[in-house]
Structures are given as C-alpha cells and as structure tokens.
Amino acid sequence: MELPNDKLLPLVRQYVAEGEHVIISVKGYSMRPFLEHLRDRVKLSPWTELQVGDAVLAEIAPGHFVLHRIIEIRQGRELTLMGDGNICGTEPCTIDDVCGVVTEYLRPNGHVLYASDKKLQKRIRLWRRLLPIRRALLFLYRLTIDERA
Amino acid sequence: MRIKEGFELRDICGEHVVVAHGRGNIDFSKIISLNESAAYLWHKVQGQDFDAAMLARLLTEEYEVDEATALRDAEKTMQDWRGAGMAE
Numbered sequence: 001m002e003l004p005n006d007k008l009l010p011l012v013r014q015y016v017a018e019g020e021h022v023i024i025s026v027k028g029y030s031m032r033p034f035l036e037h038l039r040d041r042v043k044l045s046p047w048t049e050l051q052v053g054d055a056v057l058a059e060i061a062p063g064h065f066v067l068h069r070i071i072e073i074r075q076g077r078e079l080t081l082m083g084d085g086n087i088c089g090t091e092p093c094t095i096d097d098v099c100g101v102v103t104e105y106l107r108p109n110g111h112v113l114y115a116s117d118k119k120l121q122k123r124i125r126l127w128r129r130l131l132p133i134r135r136a137l138l139f140l141y142r143l144t145i146d147e148r149a
Numbered sequence: 150m151r152i153k154e155g156f157e158l159r160d161i162c163g164e165h166v167v168v169a170h171g172r173g174n175i176d177f178s179k180i181i182s183l184n185e186s187a188a189y190l191w192h193k194v195q196g197q198d199f200d201a202a203m204l205a206r207l208l209t210e211e212y213e214v215d216e217a218t219a220l221r222d223a224e225k226t227m228q229d230w231r232g233a234g235m236a237e
Contacts (some may be wrong), residue, residue, distance in 0.1 A: 007162045008177060021174035041178045 009065040012044060012057065013099035021045045022100065024057075030083030031055065031067060033141045034124070039108055042067070044100030053124050054115070055102035056081070060091045065099070071128065084127060087135050150227055151198050156235045158183065158191050167191070167235060181233050186212060187226050201227055 003011075005027065012022050022044045026035045034055075035042065044057055055069045058081060068091060072080035079098070081091040105113040105120075113120055130137060157170050165188035169176040183191060186208060193207050204223035208214055214222070230236035 003161065003166070003177070003180065011161060012177065015175055023174055023176040023178050025178040043174060 005065065006063060009057065009059075009099070010063075013059065016044055016046055016100035019046055021103070023106065026067065028067075030085045031069070032085030032138060034084050034127075035067075035105065036145070041106040042102045043104035043106065045103040047098065047101040050079070050095060050098065050101065053121060053128075055084075057099045057102075058091070058093050058097045059099055060093045060097055066091055067102070069124070084124075085138060087138075150200065150231070150236050152191065152195050152230070152236050153234070158188060158195075165191075167233075181235065186222070187229075190223075190226060 008024065012024060015022050023041050024044065025038060026040045026042060027037060029037050042055070047054075047056075050056065050070060050073065052070050052073055055067060057065060057067050058079075059065050060081070066081060066083070068081040068083045068086075070079050071082045071090065074080075077095045079093050079095060081093060082089070101115070103115050105115070107113070115121075127134075155169055156167050158165060158167050160166075165183040165185070167181040167183060169179050189211055190204055190207055194204070201220060201223040204226060205216060205219040208219040208222060209216060212219075227236065
C-alpha cells in the first residue's frame with residue numbers, strides 16, 4: 001500500500017525531528033535527472049547545517065511539501081529552493097521549514113549514492129550552471145527515459 | 150513461521166501499518182497495511198514461532214468465528230506475510 005503524501009509527509013517530518021532517518025519513494029518529475037518518479041527512493045536525515053546543493057524535504061506552506069534543492073542561503077536561515085527538473089520557479093522558505101535533508105539516493109538496483117559523494121556534488125554544481133540550457137537537456141533526458149521504458 | 154526482525158507494526162493515521170525498521174531508519178517506501186484481525190495476530194505472535202493452528206486458535210479466542218474459517222484465515226494471513234517478506 002501507499003500512504004498519501006498529505007498523511008505521509010507530516011509523519012516524515014515528525015520522525016526526522018525525533019532523530020530518525022526515513023526512507024520515502026520519490027514522486028514527481030521535478031528532481032530530474034537526479035531522481036526519477038516512482039523509481040528512486042531517498043533517505044531523509046536530521047541535519048545540523050545546510051548547504052547550497054543539499055536536496056531537502058521542506059514544508060513551504062502549511063501542508064505543502066516539496067523535495068527540492070537549496071540553491072541559495074541568505075543570512076544563514078533564508079533559503080531558496082528549486083527543483084533540478086524545473087526550468088524556472090523557485091520556492092522561498094526558511095531553515096525552520098526544512099523537514100529533512102537527503103543523505104542517500106537509493107536506486108532500484110540497490111545502488112546507493114551518498115549525498116556526500118564528491119562526484120555527485122560536482123554533477124549537481126554543473127547541472128546548476130547549465131540552467132540556461134536546462135530545457136533542452138531535460139528534453140534529451142526524457143527521450144532516453146522514454147526509450148528505456 | 151516467525152515474523153522477521155526489522156518489521157514493526159505502527160498505528161499511523163488510524164491504520165495498522167507494518168514498516169521496515171532497520172539500520173537506524175524507517176522505510177516508508179515499503180509499508181504494508183494490516184486489517185484489524187491481522188494486527189491482533191501480529192501483536193500476539195511477534196517474537197515467537199507460530200503456525201496456522203496457533204493463529205486459528207487465537208482468532209477463535211478473540212472473534213466469533215468457526216474453526217474451519219479461522220484456519221482458512223490463518224493460512225491466508227501467513228501466506229500474505231510470507232509474500233510480503235515480513236515472515237519466514
């Protein structure tokens with residue numbers, strides 16, 4: 001069975017706040033190409049410090065959660081989030097809205113990609129710099145995904 | 150049969166839900182919902198070996214059900230738990 005997000009994500013927030021690490025399935029396409037809808041899972045963990053490039057689950061409005069990446073931190077607590085798979089559109093929030101930080105990317109074949117992996121972090125920075133041509137890159141990515149499906 | 154280590158029954162939003170709880174994390178990507186009687190059985194047999202006859206006896210003790218139906222339900226429950234990888 002699957003718990004709907006409106007029931008699941010407040011629980012995730014609660015458990016992570018209690019110090020648990022929580023694994024959830026990824027839903028949606030807004031974190032392409034790093035996370036794929038219903039294919040990948042992520043481990044969300046408690047955090048002490050956030051950095052640009054971290055993917056976080058945040059409650060950006062009451063009951064409205066997003067799993068997006070931090071692209072800017074101002075004054076240590078004001079954050080701007082953006083989905084890797086989004087062309088435009090960002091979400092402002094604060095560190096208090098962050099429910100957990102992605103520490104592991106779990107692939108269906110059992111492969112675990114750690115958020116601390118230097119190569120991954122390099123790819124994330126490169127992806128951010130390629131924002132001006134992201135639409136075209138995502139189009140090509142969709143073609144490869146569709147072919148595999 | 151025995152319920153495997155690393156699975157625990159939680160009451161989430163009024164539902165009886167089994168979640169995998171291992172290596173210090175809770176896995177919400179693999180959750181299994183149990184009905185009332187399966188949750189009752191889970192509580193009764195967690196941490197011990199059991200068979201269909203034992204489950205059937207527990208069912209007849211708790212619910213108004215005849216032995217044949219209880220045994221069928223017990224076997225189905227065991228099949229479901231084994232199929233979901235929660236018991237071996």
